[in-house]
Amino acid sequence: MAELSERMRALVQPHLAGIEPYDPNFTPTRINLSANENTYPLPDGVRAAIDGVLAATPLNRYPDPMSGALRDELAAWHGVTRENVCVGNGGDELLYNFLLAFGGQGRTLLVCPPCFSEYEFFASLTQTSVRTVRRDRKTLRVDEKATLAAAQTADLVIVTSPNNPTGDALPVSFVAQLCRACPGMVMLDEAYIEFADAGYDACGLLASCPNLVILHTLSKAFGEAGIRCGYVIAAADAIDVFAAVRQIYSVNVLTQAAALAAAQMRDAFVPVVEKIRSERERMLAALESDERVQAWPSQGNFLLVRVDEASAIRRRLRDEHSILVRDFSAVPGLEGCLRITVGTPEENDEVLAALEALLDEEA
Numbered sequence: 634m635a636e637l638s639e640r641m642r643a644l645v646q647p648h649l650a651g652i653e654p655y656d657p658n659f660t661p662t663r664i665n666l667s668a669n670e671n672t673y674p675l676p677d678g679v680r681a682a683i684d685g686v687l688a689a690t691p692l693n694r695y696p697d698p699m700s701g702a703l704r705d706e707l708a709a710w711h712g713v714t715r716e717n718v719c720v721g722n723g724g725d726e727l728l729y730n731f732l733l734a735f736g737g738q739g740r741t742l743l744v745c746p747p748c749f750s751e752y753e754f755f756a757s758l759t760q761t762s763v764r765t766v767r768r769d770r771k772t773l774r775v776d777e778k779a780t781l782a783a784a785q786t787a788d789l790v791i792v793t794s795p796n797n798p799t800g801d802a803l804p805v806s807f808v809a810q811l812c813r814a815c816p817g818m819v820m821l822d823e824a825y826i827e828f829a830d831a832g833y834d835a836c837g838l839l840a841s842c843p844n845l846v847i848l849h850t851l852s853k854a855f856g857e858a859g860i861r862c863g864y865v866i867a868a869a870d871a872i873d874v875f876a877a878v879r880q881i882y883s884v885n886v887l888t889q890a891a892a893l894a895a896a897q898m899r900d901a902f903v904p905v906v907e908k909i910r911s912e913r914e915r916m917l918a919a920l921e922s923d924e925r926v927q928a929w930p931s932q933g934n935f936l937l938v939r940v941d942e943a944s945a946i947r948r949r950l951r952d953e954h955s956i957l958v959r960d961f962s963a964v965p966g967l968e969g970c971l972r973i974t975v976g977t978p979e980e981n982d983e984v985l986a987a988l989e990a991l992l993d994e995e996a
């Protein structure tokens with residue numbers, strides 16, 4: 634990746650001198666299983682409903698800053714009031730705003746890596762110190778005891794359930810303990826919660842944990858990564874903070890209209906999510922039956938696998954099979970690991986067959 638020019642390094646804020654422009658290294662491929670998107674078409678009727686509301690949305694007016702109609706629908710969905718919901722331009726914006734508001738110089742964020750790399754990136758942008766309690770090297774699960782101990786002196790915590798890229802979900806009882814242990818705010822990133830078994834969604838804790846912020850997104854289960862819509866659910870005074878620091882027009886009129894239509898039709902997504910869950914189990918069984926592959930169970934729409942020559946396998950999947958998966962082998966603790974998004978049955982068959990063929994050749 635390109636570094637900043639020497640001239641710019643001298644001009645940006647000192648703590649930003651080391652940043653690099655984001656280069657997604659985007660390669661168009663036939664099958665893209667690299668970003669945990671939902672690769673299924675939108676359920677019947679949803680696309681038509683979205684097209685209808687988009688066509689009817691005037692573009693000359695600024696958006697409703699707090700996405701009122703969408704906010705009400707999301708609140709009704711989750712059994713809270715509109716005062717408990719703030720919508721963002723993707724979950725990423727809300728994660729950034731969380732660090733902007735509650736982090737900063739002299740504050741410490743606790744995370745449990747390997748986890749979503751954006752947390753540490755946003756911490757660095759906002760000059761928030763980071764403390765880590767690493768996951769178990771073998772199981773990749775959170776060290777609950779050590780995390781609870783560290784949380785007592787952290788200013789804020791972000792945990793992920795199900796976690797990207799390890800796939801495990803956190804018991805709700807642990808999240809409750811974490812909220813009690815931490816004197817500051819606790820962000821629970823539930824970007825993949827719709828793919829998890831019943832009983833993992835921690836929304837029921839909001840009434841008893843006033844420092845809990847839960848993040849959801851339409852980018853994964855709801856197949857709309859392109860519209861950029863996420864939301865947080867939290868105590869009303871915490872939502873006031875998100876409302877105060879946000880860029881007022883970050884959620885545009887087309888996003889608000891499309892997200893509202895999708896949220897109203899959320900039940901139509903249940904069969905797709907069920908299909909992805911069953912494909913996930915089918916893929917896991919297939920991968921586990923190959924002794925050259927180590928795979929971890931997952932509550933998300935992706936599987937983490939460890940293979941020899943992971944980077945070569947990833948490159949050959951892309952170059953010889955036009956299949957894109959994500960290489961995590963350079964991440965500490967994830968040596969040899971690739972993350973494969975669960976796609977359609979046809980996509981999954983292709984990636985399984987290609988992986989097996991490449992493992993045969995690399996052996």
Ligand SMILES: *Cc1c(COP(=O)(O)O)cnc(C)c1O
Nearest residue numbers: 723724725749797824850852863
């Ligand atoms: C995808 C993802 C998000 C949110 O993504 P957006 O597209 O910005 O809504 C948040 N957290 C994790 C762990 C994710 O993988």
